[in-house]
Amino acid sequence: MKEIVRNLSVNSHDIAVALHDAGNKSIVIFCHGFRGTNVGPNCFFVRTARKLADQSVSSLRFDQYGSGNSEGDFFDSSFKDWVATTREIVRHYLKQRYKVSLLGQSMGGSAVITVASEITDLSSIVAWAPDLNIEEFIPPKNGVVEENGQIVQARFWQEAHDAKIAEKLPLVKTRAYIVQCASDEYVDKRNRDAISKNAQPHHRVEIFENYSHSGWTFEQSEEVISKSVDFLAECFLD
Numbered sequence: 696m697k698e699i700v701r702n703l704s705v706n707s708h709d710i711a712v713a714l715h716d717a718g719n720k721s722i723v724i725f726c727h728g729f730r731g732t733n734v735g736p737n738c739f740f741v742r743t744a745r746k747l748a749d750q751s752v753s754s755l756r757f758d759q760y761g762s763g764n765s766e767g768d769f770f771d772s773s774f775k776d777w778v779a780t781t782r783e784i785v786r787h788y789l790k791q792r793y794k795v796s797l798l799g800q801s802m803g804g805s806a807v808i809t810v811a812s813e814i815t816d817l818s819s820i821v822a823w824a825p826d827l828n829i830e831e832f833i834p835p836k837n838g839v840v841e842e843n844g845q846i847v848q849a850r851f852w853q854e855a856h857d858a859k860i861a862e863k864l865p866l867v868k869t870r871a872y873i874v875q876c877a878s879d880e881y882v883d884k885r886n887r888d889a890i891s892k893n894a895q896p897h898h899r900v901e902i903f904e905n906y907s908h909s910g911w912t913f914e915q916s917e918e919v920i921s922k923s924v925d926f927l928a929e930c931f932l933d
């Protein structure tokens with residue numbers, strides 16, 4: 696397996712990517728979460744990519760604009776831009792006749808659902824602890840949101856709420872595997888219930904008891920990663 700780290704021009708941005716090339720035409724595109732990077736929380740994405748390579752499945756991990764090693768300031772992050780960047784990467788590989796699947800974590804999972812509602816010829820999607828943002832968003836007076844030492848314009852969250860992600864889920868025609876965490880400190884029960892309510896018969900929703908949003912133990916992460924890899928590999932065979 697070849698692992699290539701480089702920058703690509705995507706959606707008018709200089710984006711840092713890591714490509715695991717398994718030498719075939721099946722690829723999983725990873726979408727990290729808010730304040731995340733392309734390695735995923737606790738390097739879960741890297742471990743998943745390597746397990747996919749063992750199944751002869753290629754993958755692409757990338758940093759959104761302003762995140763990780765990509766250009767830009769995190770302060771200028773935009774959920775709409777996240778969706779547009781992900782969509783452009785998907786279309787790039789579809790045009791090259793790849794079978795394409797998406798895997799996203801947290802707000803990356805939300806972006807994955809949004810993109811999949813628009814592009815119907817994906818092989819499958821996986822979303823780990825996606826947040827549908829169904830509650831009303833009240834922006835702070837200064838227009839800035841701070842979380843764990845990082846600041847972003849409030850528009851990121853306004854755009855995520857305005858995207859009406861819960862309404863996008865029924866429009867996802869491809870197979871989906873959605874991981875929900877019963878002890879999620881960010882995605883509350885209302886948002887988790889909205890996923891179960893809007894999921895379709897071809898969407899598999901699994902609730903993991905005693906799992907936090909992303910601070911999983913090694914054993915917990917192994918279970919989610921293994922199930923996700925098996926699901927993605929199976930969908931590529933269909």
